[in-house]
Amino acid sequence: xxxxxxxxEGQTEEAFVRELLQPYFGxxxxxxxxxxxxxxxxxxxxxxxxxxxxxxxxxxxxxxxxAHVSTMFxxxxxxxxxxxxxxxxxAQLCNGVDKATFIEKEMARDIGQPNFIPYxxxxxxxxxxxxxxxxxxxxxxxxxxxxLQQAQAGCAPEDMNEHPHTAPxxxxxxxxxxxxxxxxGPLIARDIGLHAMRTSCPHFAQWLTRLAALKT
Numbered sequence: 001x002x003x004x005x006x007x008x009e010g011q012t013e014e015a016f017v018r019e020l021l022q023p024y025f026g027x028x029x030x031x032x033x034x035x036x037x038x039x040x041x042x043x044x045x046x047x048x049x050x051x052x053x054x055x056x057x058x059x060x061x062x063x064x065x066x067a068h069v070s071t072m073f074x075x076x077x078x079x080x081x082x083x084x085x086x087x088x089x090x091a092q093l094c095n096g097v098d099k100a101t102f103i104e105k106e107m108a109r110d111i112g113q114p115n116f117i118p119y120x121x122x123x124x125x126x127x128x129x130x131x132x133x134x135x136x137x138x139x140x141x142x143x144x145x146x147x148l149q150q151a152q153a154g155c156a157p158e159d160m161n162e163h164p165h166t167a168p169x170x171x172x173x174x175x176x177x178x179x180x181x182x183x184x185g186p187l188i189a190r191d192i193g194l195h196a197m198r199t200s201c202p203h204f205a206q207w208l209t210r211l212a213a214l215k216t
Contacts, residue, residue, distance in 0.1 A: 001031045002214045003067035004117075005060050009037055009047045012125055013072050015186035024194055030215040035060065047073050050082045054111070061113035068214055070117040070207075071107075074124035075100050076167050083110040096122040096158055097203045119207045122158040126168035126181070128189055130157040131200045135191040139184055140176050147175045158201050 004025075008014050017034045025032050037056060039048050047053060053073075060069045075096055084090055084106030093099045100120035107118040121127070129136075133148040151171045152160065160168050172179050189197075198205035 001029050003031045003033070003064070004211060004214060005064075005067060005069045006032055006034050006072055007037055007053075007057060007060060007069065008034055008072045009074065010125075010182075011036070012181050012185045015182065016125065016189055017072070019186050019190050020194055025211065025215070028212060028215050030211065032211075047077075047079060049079045057111055057116065058113065061111065061116050065115060068115045068117055068211075069113070070211065071119050072125075073120055075103070075120050076123040076169075078103070078120070083107050096161075100203060117207075117210060122201075122203050123160060124168055125185060126172055127157040127160055128197050128201065128204065129172070129185065129192070130160060130168055131196050132192045135188045136176065136184075138191075139188070140178070144176050148172065151175065156200060158203055 006017055006021075008017065014034050014036060017032060022032050035056075037047060037053060039046050039052060057069060057071070078085070080086065082103055084103050087102075087106070090099070090102065093102060100122045103120050104118040108116060111118075130148070130152040133145060133152060136148055137145050148171075157168070160166070160171070164170065165174075169181070194208070198208060
């Protein structure tokens, strides 16, 4: 069975991998296992700098050359020392998918390991929850669900912008202050399902397709 190690930035992404991605890929003969990024000795979670992330990626790639390594980091709030963010080309990119794709290519070039498949989530994990906001109904009132649906109306989830007040997570918290990312996020994502996410989020779908191609 082929193996993929996913280096993720937080416990929400870790739960998402466990609840949705591991069963999905396991059924096709691809074993996914998850690692939380380390920020300092004894502390995990959070992408504070590329300088701290790069050695972890390289170590994982070299530890098992027969496996692949991928990432799941949010584009929103991505530290400025990530490859490509100081490039003149970065400033010319207008949409999230183009920005994420550019960073992924620069990361792949910088890491330089053939078994590395970088992935940057546009713009953050919560964008996946806007694929079908009706699934918030179990956790909030109908009026809030309608407002969440309106917040995404006419805009693809991956096109929701990354400004501090209008990023997907900020929109959710403004309308639903009781939202807890670690608790609600994976549950709502599981109810929405990967099929709907793939249909609405082409960059996310492209990543899943690339991972699926690794199966034996």
